[in-house]
Amino acid sequence: MPKISFIIPCYYNEKNILITKEELINNENLFPKNLSFEYILVDDGSKDKTLEELLKFKNEFPDKVKVIKLSGNFGSYNAILAGMNFASGDCNVILAADLQDPPDLIPKMYEYWTKGIKFVIANRQNREESFIHKLFSNTYHYLIRKFALKDVPTGGFDLVLFDKQLREDIVKINEKNTNQIYLLSWLKYDYVSVAYTRRKREIGKSKWTISKKIKLFVDSFVSFSFFPIRLISVAGLILGIISFFYGLFVIYAKISGLVPLQGWTAIMVVLLFVSSFQMIALGIIGEYVWRAMDAARNRPNFVVEQTYL
Secondary structure (H helix, E strand, O other), X not given: OOEEEEEEEEOOOOOOHHHXXXXXXXXXXXXXXXXXXXXXXXXXXXXXXXXXXXXXXXXXXXXXXXXXXXXXXXXXHHHHHHHHHHOOOOEEEEOOOOOOOOHHHHHHXXXXXXXXXXXXXXXXXXXXXXXXXXXXXXXXXXXXHHHOOOOOOOOOEEEEEEEHHHHHHHHHHOOOOOXXXXXXXXXXXXXXXXXXXXXXXXXXXXXXXXXXXHHHHHHHHHHHOOHHHHHHHHHHXXXXXXXXXXXXXXXXXXXXXXXXXXXXXXXXXXXHHHHHHHHHHHHHHHHHXXXXXXXXHOOOOOOEEEEEO
């Protein structure tokens, strides 16, 4: 009998768990009968009653629920990686605990898996969110598609179903400071895309802060693209060419007396511009170097405090 594993990172989701549990259990009726279910719920260092609610879920369905408590907040993508380490299904699903991604889409995705498709993406065609949220999200996914992972569908995605072979690949890679969902795409398996509209969050407040979004943006580019480094090289080359021709112009102006060369304003503008470019370039290079150093330390991506298996 095949098994499907649901990997669900949880962070301050105490108000969501009960509804999430009911929807997941009811959703089982939409799948074929010859299928077993496994729910891996990872508490990513929540300080509310999330763990308590997860253990209630575990006590109600002891044979199909695993609860993993991390020692602190390691980030949702590391919580996903932790869940992958404890998953045992023939196929796997990554699902948000707030149910903004509809579980009733998963049976259709599972059907593709039964036909031999190892990677199925539910990509967002629209979002029930504010214009600002849509703008930033669409810009982020456009840049990722343009400069990092050209094969991903437009609109971005969080809900994915994938074969155990892909799960084992991700666990083996064990990459730091990355987006585990986009890392699945980086594996280059053929995929099928299923379109949907992302729901508005109805319960609780998102802990997906601006700083976390910025880190994800930087991590995504550093993990999957050398474009920022290439951009520095191109910008440096352009500045070098401009400086060369400006130098020729200064020499010509001095010899011919065509233009009087005096004052510090122009020089200061040039110095400030070049210095700014240098600092930005050093910052970008530093992001790559720091991540290389972080990987060289070989610290774990997460620390498991306790398991309820």
